[in-house]
Amino acid sequence: MASLKRWLERRRNPWKGVFFDAYKAWRKENGQARLTDYADLPEGAVVFDVGGFRGEWTDTVLAQSATAHVHVFEPHPGFAETLRQKFRGDSRVTVHELAIGSSTGTMELSDAGDASSAVADHGKSFTAPIQKVDEFLSDQDIRHIDLMKVNIEGGEYDLLPALIDTRAITALDRLQVQFHLFEPGMQPLRDTIRQNLEKSHTCTWSYPFVWEEWRRKTS
Numbered sequence: 001m002a003s004l005k006r007w008l009e010r011r012r013n014p015w016k017g018v019f020f021d022a023y024k025a026w027r028k029e030n031g032q033a034r035l036t037d038y039a040d041l042p043e044g045a046v047v048f049d050v051g052g053f054r055g056e057w058t059d060t061v062l063a064q065s066a067t068a069h070v071h072v073f074e075p076h077p078g079f080a081e082t083l084r085q086k087f088r089g090d091s092r093v094t095v096h097e098l099a100i101g102s103s104t105g106t107m108e109l110s111d112a113g114d115a116s117s118a119v120a121d122h123g124k125s126f127t128a129p130i131q132k133v134d135e136f137l138s139d140q141d142i143r144h145i146d147l148m149k150v151n152i153e154g155g156e157y158d159l160l161p162a163l164i165d166t167r168a169i170t171a172l173d174r175l176q177v178q179f180h181l182f183e184p185g186m187q188p189l190r191d192t193i194r195q196n197l198e199k200s201h202t203c204t205w206s207y208p209f210v211w212e213e214w215r216r217k218t219s
Contacts, residue, residue, distance in 0.1 A: 015181075015184040015187070016181060018181070018187070018208050018209060019181050019208065019209040019210065022207040022208045022209060022210045023207070023210050025207055026207040026210045026211070031205075031207055031210065031211060034205060034213075035176060035211050035213075036057075036060050037064075038060070038061050038064040038065055038147065039064055041061070041064070041065040041068060041146055041147060042146060043067050044067050044068070044069065045065055045067070045068040045069070045146035045147060046068075046069055046071075046142060046144060046145050046146050046147075047061055047065075047068050047069065047070045047071070047145070047146060047147045047148070047149075048070075048071050048073065048145055048147070048148040048149070049061075049070055049071070049072040049073065049149055050073045050100065050148060050149060050150045050151070050152055050159070051073065051074070051149070051150065051151040051152040051153070051155075052072035052073060052074035052079065052080075052083055052095070053074065053079055053151075054079065054082060054083070054086075055072065055082075055083050055086050055087065055093075057149055057151075058070045058072055058087075058093060061147070062092060062093075066092075067092075068092060068146075069092050069093075069094070070092060070093050070094070071094050071096060071140075071142075072087075072093060072094065072095045072096065073096050073098065073099060073100055074095065074096070074097060075097065075098055075099040075107075075109060075128035075129065075130070076109070076111070076126070076128070077097065077126070077128075080095060080097035083095045097129070098128065098129040098130060098131055099128060099129070099130040099131075099152070099155060099159075100130065100131055100132075100133040100136050100159060100162075101130050101131075101132070101133060101155060101158040101159045101162055102132065102133075102158050102159070102161065102162035102165075103130060103132055104130065104131050104132045104135060105129075105130060106127050106128065106129055106130065107127070107128055107130050108125050108126075108127055108128075109125060109126055109127075109128050110125050111125055111126050132162065132166075133159060133162050133163055133166065133168055134162070134166040134168050137168055137171070142171075143171060144171050144173075145171055145172045145173065146173050146174065147173065147174045147175075147176070148172055148174070148175050148176070149176045149177075150175070150176070150177040150178065151177075151178045153180055154180045154182060154186075156177055156178070156179055156180070156193075157179075157186065157189050157190075157193070160177065160193050160197070161193060161196070164193070164196045164197065164200075169197070169200055169201070170200055170216070172201075172216060173215065173216045174213065174214070174215050174216070175197075175201065175213065175214040175215075176211060176212070176213050176214075177211070177212060177214075178209075178210065178211050179208070179209050179212070180209065181209040190208070190209075197214055200216060200217060201214040201215060201216050201217060202214065202215055202217055
């Protein structure tokens with residue numbers, strides 16, 4: 001039934017084909033294992049979990065890098081409170097109930113659980129704080145990030161250009177991002193971001209609109 005649903009969706013929206021092909025390759029090549037290999041993180045690594053949801057990804061990082069400090073960003077108030085309770089007493093985790101991006105203020109997010117988005121319209125909505133990413137780094141005196149995971153339901157199209165434009169991207173060693181494909185126009189947006197990322201980082205692997213990883217160039 002699932003395969004029939006995907007076939008029908010691809011017939012109705014052929015522009016989604018790039019995602020379906022990438023997802024098939026991701027499953028075949030066990031992309032999840034590649035995504036969650038953090039054995040090479042240094043002692044005391046600074047990690048950003050952008051789109052924390054329930055904290056499973058932070059758990060994965062800490063299981064492999066016990067000395068890491070993880071900054072978890074979750075603008076959804078319910079999920080943020082769950083994260084605070086989950087990591088209460090764990091000094092390795094700081095929960096930030098906000099989004100980071102190109103501006104400081106508030107934004108309207110659709111409320112759809114782990115798919116809550118500033119881009120996709122799911123009906124219900126809530127207002128959340130957002131802080132300009134370079135201001136956040138300055139306020140927190142963070143000058144280096146060893147690893148950043150970005151899964152924010154379309155918000156990557158705001159955050160990543162902000163990282164690049166402010167040169168904050170040069171402080172980031174390793175980026176894992178899930179680009180989202182809600183409409184055809186997001187394909188050229190991703191292409192432009194990738195072209196700009198190539199000035200400072202190298203794409204080590206990519207499954208378009210599933211997950212991809214970038215590492216900072218060393219020379």
